[in-house]
Amino acid sequence: MKTVFVNIERCVGCKQCEFACAVAHSRSKDPVQALYEDPLPRKRIHVEPGPVFSTAFPNKCRHCDPAPCMQVCPTAAIYRDREQDLVLIQPAKCIACAMCAMVCPFDVLTYYPLGNGGPARVVAVKCDGCAERVRKGLVPACVETCKVGALLYGDINELVQAGRLREATAVLVAATAVAPPPSPVPQPVALWRSGGTAISKLRSVQER
Amino acid sequence: MNGRFRQWTIQEDAAKMLEYAAEQRIETVWDRLAKQQPLCGYCEMGLSCRNCTMGPCRIDPFGEGPQKGVCGADADVIVARNLGRMIAAGASSHSDHGRDILETFHALAQGKTTGYQITDEAKLFRLAAELGVPTDGRPINEIALDLAEALLEDFGSRKEQLGFLGRVPEVRRNLWKKLGITPRGIDRENVEMLHRTHMGVDNDYVNILLHGLRTGLSDGWGGSLIATELSDVLFGTPTPKMSQINLGALKADHVNIALHGHNPMLSSVIVQAAQDPEMVALAREKGAAGINLVGLCCTGNEILMRRGVPMAGNHLMQELVIMTGVLDAMVVDYQCIMPAVVDIARCFHTRIITTFDKAKFPGAAHISFEANRAYETGKEIVRQAIEAFSLRDPKAARIPVEPMAMMTGFSVEAILQALGGTPEPLVAAIKDGAIRGAAGVIGCNNPKIPQDYGHIVLCRRLIENDILVVVTGCSTVANAKAGHMVPEAADLAGPGLRSVCKALGIPPILHMGSCVDNSRILVLAAALANYLGVDIDQLPLAGAAPEWYSEKAVAIGAYVVASGIFAVLGVHPPIFGSKNVVQLLASDLEQVVGAKFAVEPDPERAAGLIRRHIESKRKGLGLPFVEPESIPMP
Incomplete structure (x- = not known):
């Protein structure tokens, strides 16, 4: 199963995935023209701040299976696309009742006007896995634009394995006292994050 | 609370x-x-x-994505170019402010202004003598004109070095010469920085950063210093006086005018215009008890230092002051004025009045400042504020606190006078260890840091440990509101500093002015070094900007360090993407200019860094010292 995997410690909060996502879902697919479209194209990935400065998490539809949104949709507007194993929405059937938003474990359902050829109407909008792009052999737009490798597209088991290998190394280092491998976060990023952490600490100490 | x-x-x-x-x-x-x-x-x-x-x-800081820009610039070059441009923007801001003062001074010398006069003639003569302008038997306007011409030359590119560099210890000047960082012309260094950071010019991060130091020096020993010195000539060299601070400086029954920004040129005239009997009568006619002026940010610092005008607050108070409901006009010049003040003023009766053609705010009234009719402009602005007073909702007054007292006015001249005309008593107190050293705590507020926490905690720890503190800009307001800036605050200081302050009747934290007045701190440091016959980097001095936000603070950091003074920043500058740039600025620079930067958001730890640094400098000078490493770091 192929998916967009988030390498959490890599995200630097630049929000370029949000912009690329909106452009990929515009009519023109052009970053300048997209800004003049009506209705405006909307992002379907949301980079939210973490608990301290200098941390962030790109949140989007995880295409659950079974998908709670799909189970509660009263009009069956939400369906599973077996070709790419995605949870998709048929705008024409959507009645914007927000049932899907209530049950979504990730709070990634949003409601905006969508044209789709007909007159614009507010419907549920969320990640569609960039199905069109993937069909053309491209990776999802958010993954393409992410230059720090926080968003990766690939087989879920392979992507998870990378993390498992790192944990295995850490465990074995602890158990056998061999020299530890270099930190997965390079020094520039570690120093930058330490600044955010220090400032967040000052703020939380004050709050108490 | x-x-x-x-x-x-x-x-x-x-x-x-x-x-x-x-x-x-x-x-x-x-x-x-x-x-x-x-x-x-x-x-x-x-x-x-x-x-x-x-x-x-x-550039991907994790090393797997792109490591070079399209042109081939790596992280080192990109970080250095960006920092270089920040320094140029900051130095340009201070220096353009200096040029505005200089142009007014030039116009005054030609008799083309209203509302201005040469207030400190003695300083004019001193500056003229320093720059080789003949003074004997000449009319004062001719001397002023020649001085103005000489300083205008400092902005150009026809000189080998700036006019005021004679104040710098010779050994430091020689070092700058050897490194190729002697500031030559104020505009020149800034333009050259923009040139160097264009694609395909200076591709050596060390070379860019060295020019960054030179660009900073053109501000500290050029643009800012000219702004300070000529403001003293025009508006008077500050002398110690008492004033008040915080939102309690506003008066519910008065027309309240806030003077906000950085340039004292118009605000000093408004101070006169607000005392004009015609204006006072008009205010009374509209039912006000009088006209009350308050300062914000560095314009506030300028008129506080010279006229004792109370201050309403620092950078992060500029929006909040409008919400008191009793501010009738906010008169702004330039720098650090948030576009947001116009939006907030829309919720109240407050008029925002912009005054410089280079700084317009949509939604504000614009009254153009012209030196040839400055006094008339000042009166027009006061009149607008009085009109706004009539629109005030008297029930909406929310002045939240009573004002705090503070002492201000410590120019270098005033400090020397307080010491009896010579730095000897200060030097003696430092030598015997009663005062361990001195620190300049300066710079802005930044909403990332709890407002004023960095300034107040750092300064408190320094004075508790017998380090004399001088402040400018936003740090002034923070410390004054905490009660640190009255003579009685000597009781908060360590025993050595306390006794010196009590003997002289001064607070342990001295107000030296606005952010261009950081040049006063440089001049004082250079004077102490010259007096002792050493270089500035040998002195037990440090600088800190615990809550800095602005590009101007980066320029200040550059000239402070290039002048040989250790600088601690409370907010991370945008350099951590390059290990090499960090290594240079936080370590290797010490072998080059005798000083370096440190970054420490926690003011308790920043105080530890400064104490350790000061003791290591005392050790170097052969003075009684505490082993630096023995000072605990919280």
């Missing part, structure tokens, strides 16, 4: 206004910072470059 806003500010007046803002759903700088989260890591690390349209580019 209500704990709700404690992670935003530690000041009572600010917290009370924030409660009101929350109730009224008025958006402030802190709300906007929250909405900006998360901030872009590339930009915070200095790894994004938008200097050309082959890009914009960014």
